[in-house]
Amino acid sequence: MKLLRVGPAGAERPALLDGAGVLRDLSELVDDIDGRLLADDAALARVREAAAVGSLPELAADGLRTGAPLGRIGKIVCIGLNYTDHAAETGAKAPAEPVIFMKAPDTVVGPDDTVLVPRNSRKMDWEVELAIVIGRTARYLSSHEEALAAVAGYATSHDVSEREFQTERGGQWDKGKNCETFNPLGPWLVTADEIPDPQALALKLWVNGELQQNGSTADQIFPVAEVVRYVSQFMTLYPGDVINTGTPAGVAMGRPEPKPYLRAGDVVELEVEGLGRQRQTLEQA
Known part of the structure; x- marks a missing residue:
């Protein structure tokens, strides 16, 4: 998966770039792309499943800032x-x-x-x-x-x-x-x-x-x-x-x-x- 965070600095929302290059909103499934998500196999599986069945809503990418793809970095x-x-x-x-x-x-x-x-x-x-x-x-x-x-x-x-x-x-x-x-x-x-x-x-x-x-x-x-x-x-x-x-x-x-x-x-x-x-x-x- 290609995971990313989009939106104004400090208020990014989690997203996914699907296989067709379409930006998809993950905010109904996960709070953020961070260490807590990456350590949660069940949550990642839910994201993969939603991406596979095409149920994730599309995000309009025009003019949308791309933030760092990882929040709450430890070190x-x-x-x-x-x-x-x-x-x-x-x-x-x-x-x-x-x-x-x-x-x-x-x-x-x-x-x-x-x-x-x-x-x-x-x-x-x-x-x-x-x-x-x-x-x-x-x-x-x-x-x-x-x-x-x-x-x-x-x-x-x-x-x-x-x-x-x-x-x-x-x-x-x-x-x-x-x-x-x-x-x-x-x-x-x-x-x-x-x-x-x-x-x-x-x-x-x-x-x-x-x-x-x-x-x-x-x-x-x-x-x-x-x-x-x-x-x-x-x-x-x-x-x-x-x-x-x-x-x-x-x-x-x-x-x-x-x-x-x-x-x-x-x-x-x-x-x-x-x-x-x-x-x-x-x-x-």
């Missing part, structure tokens, strides 16, 4: 330097173990919402990523099979970064990763049954119409199953948690000088194969 765990080519372009060695950092859930916005350039920003960068959405409580997982069983679905994620804040202002990476609007998510949460191989997905990103990133999840150093298993050794994952799995080469930081960092007025478009496309216009905070 966002991020994996850094998870593509060999991206590590190389930044001058870093490929890590022996996954690099983990966190983003606050309040960085999440809709896939086409405005992204704000922070005040005093000089090195704002783009990163297209595959996001994992957790659907089962996961702690100390012992196998890749257990890890994949904990995955509810996947989404397109934009891990926006401010490199000067991240690496030149002291401390950890948090200052460059947690500015407001720094994690557009969606448009859809695609359930795991529709993505038989998460290691065979193309990722692309354009800035002002020019292709900047063109990679594949096949090139991840630590694949989805290992990422989920590994993270569960250090923290408990709950339904509604999100894991951003890293970005391929092609970011501004990896380019020759003068590096083409983002500025107000730029337009960023990105997609992960099968998970939908985003488009953001940048404005000054």
